[in-house]
Amino acid sequence: MIFYFSGTGNSKWVAEELAAKLNDNIIFIPKAKKEYKLSENEKIGFVFPIYAWSAPKCVFDFIQQVHFENYKNNYTYFVCTCHTQTGKIDSIMKKTLKAYGLDCHAGFFLKMPNNYLLAPFVHTDSEEKQLSLVARAEMELKTIINFINNNERIFNVKAGIGSALLSMIGHPLFEKFMTVKGFYVTEACNQCGICEKVCPVNNIRVTTKPIWANRCELCQACLNYCPQQAIQYGHYTKNKKRYAFSKTLLTGNPPSL
Numbered sequence: 001m002i003f004y005f006s007g008t009g010n011s012k013w014v015a016e017e018l019a020a021k022l023n024d025n026i027i028f029i030p031k032a033k034k035e036y037k038l039s040e041n042e043k044i045g046f047v048f049p050i051y052a053w054s055a056p057k058c059v060f061d062f063i064q065q066v067h068f069e070n071y072k073n074n075y076t077y078f079v080c081t082c083h084t085q086t087g088k089i090d091s092i093m094k095k096t097l098k099a100y101g102l103d104c105h106a107g108f109f110l111k112m113p114n115n116y117l118l119a120p121f122v123h124t125d126s127e128e129k130q131l132s133l134v135a136r137a138e139m140e141l142k143t144i145i146n147f148i149n150n151n152e153r154i155f156n157v158k159a160g161i162g163s164a165l166l167s168m169i170g171h172p173l174f175e176k177f178m179t180v181k182g183f184y185v186t187e188a189c190n191q192c193g194i195c196e197k198v199c200p201v202n203n204i205r206v207t208t209k210p211i212w213a214n215r216c217e218l219c220q221a222c223l224n225y226c227p228q229q230a231i232q233y234g235h236y237t238k239n240k241k242r243y244a245f246s247k248t249l250l251t252g253n254p255p256s257l
């Protein structure tokens with residue numbers, strides 16, 4: 001079984017591809033149960049985007065709560081999607097899973113188009129770059145699938161410079177200071193309700209305008225999918241292009257980088 005979280009579709013596409021090629025099921029973490037019965041040799045997979053050099057909170061919450069019946073050191077792996085660097089996600093996942101009695105046997109990363117807009121000078125990628133990133137991810141995913149099929153014990157992440165500090169200090173600071181309070185809505189909002197529908201954690205209600213509750217993962221689905229670009233965050237999102245994964249990005253052809 002493959003447990004996944006995704007805000008703007010990159011990781012959802014990865015989870016769906018893995019499920020199709022490994023003949024497995026996908027389960028969306030916000031809708032997951034607390035108990036699963038494993039069959040013999042069943043693999044446990046986690047797919048999620050990197051958030052501030054670590055994983056989204058709901059991934060940790062899920063690992064903390066879930067119980068796997070019949071667990072006998074089943075092959076357990078993660079695949080994370082990121083834009084540039086993963087931080088020490090390999091150590092973080094190993095440690096977190098270990099704390100709840102699970103071994104982590106493998107971990108992989110895929111570079112995908114950026115969906116993060118909440119910082120100055122940070123933009124979505126050009127269409128050309130999106131195409132080349134997704135094409136390369138398609139190619140690399142085939143290798144990852146082979147590794148998983150063969151129960152390979154391998155970790156391949158892109159920690160990046162200063163990764164230990166960024167994961168250990170940057171991530172908690174991000175969680176503390178980047179909160180749901182930064183969101184606001186402009187007059188362009190026509191109450192279409194798309195933000196409410198795409199919010200993966202059911203955190204938005206649209207009455208006369210969207211209202212955010214406190215379960216926000218900061219996945220930026222609301223901001224990126226709003227067709228009016230009426231959702232903004234702080235000072236940094238105005239006039240920036242938005243991004244969400246689309247199957248039109250899939251070419252099946254590796255880019256010539």
Ligand SMILES: Cc1cc2nc3c(=O)[nH]c(=O)nc-3n(C[C@H](O)[C@H](O)[C@H](O)COP(=O)(O)O)c2cc1C
Binds near residue numbers: 005081083218
């Ligand atoms: C809150 C947040 C934090 C992010 N932090 C990082 C990061 O530390 N490193 C990175 O390379 N990409 C980062 N990104 C980019 C995403 O990991 C990347 O675009 C991912 O593929 C999005 O996946 P999704 O479409 O499944 O939501 C961040 C995105 C968000 C929304």
